[in-house]
Amino acid sequence: MADAEQELALLHLLAPVARGWRQMGDAALAQFGVSSSAGWCLMHLGRLAEPPRQAELALLLDISPPSLVRTLDQLQIAGWIERIADPDDKRSNRLALTDAGKALAEKIAARLAELRAGLLSGLPDGAVEVGVELLGLLSLRMAEQRAGVE
Numbered sequence: 807m808a809d810a811e812q813e814l815a816l817l818h819l820l821a822p823v824a825r826g827w828r829q830m831g832d833a834a835l836a837q838f839g840v841s842s843s844a845g846w847c848l849m850h851l852g853r854l855a856e857p858p859r860q861a862e863l864a865l866l867l868d869i870s871p872p873s874l875v876r877t878l879d880q881l882q883i884a885g886w887i888e889r890i891a892d893p894d895d896k897r898s899n900r901l902a903l904t905d906a907g908k909a910l911a912e913k914i915a916a917r918l919a920e921l922r923a924g925l926l927s928g929l930p931d932g933a934v935e936v937g938v939e940l941l942g943l944l945s946l947r948m949a950e951q952r953a954g955v956e
Contacts, residue, residue, distance in 0.1 A: 820944075827925075834917045838910065843877045845914055848886060848903070852911030857890060857900035886910060 828842075835845030850866050851858070860878065864871040878901065881887040886907030889899040903911060926934060 830921050831918060834921060835914060837917065838914055840910070840914070841877075841880075844881055844884075844886075847874070847877055847881060848907060848911045849914060849918070851887065851901060851903050852908065852915060857902040859892060859895075859898045859900055861898075863901055881907070 831845075832842045835842055838845070840848070846867060847863065850863060858866070860874060861871050864874045867874065878887065878889070882889065885904055888902050888904055890902055892898040892900050
């Protein structure tokens with residue numbers, strides 16, 4: 807088991823590392839003339855196999871659905887997404903990238919892949935897998951604690 811100092815160091819690094827990655831990503835998005843909120847929407851939409859409902863995308867982005875509406879309006883005006891009536895629920899829209907949106911999302915993804923490669927190159931074998939497992943467990947435990955499960 808890790809000693810208390812190492813545990814504290816780990817937890818204190820979580821926020822600055824996440825913030826640093828987000829800042830790097832935001833700077834990459836700015837190179838394409840895209841705001842942070844618009845760029846991360848495009849990235850998530852580009853990774854999904856099926857067009858999500860607005861509420862599903864908001865959940866993935868960890869924002870409230872009403873907060874997402876303005877960004878989606880901007881993306882639609884720019885011609886990067888389209889809202890499609892959900893055939894299963896006429897009250898809902900699904901969100902799909904247009905061809906222009908797909909092209910932009912691919913360019914952004916390529917730039918973020920370059921940044922990611924620069925950060926992660928040279929790490930010891932298995933370090934990424936261990937990190938993903940650790941962060942996943944911490945996220946699960948935090949969610950359980952927020953929900954009152956112990």
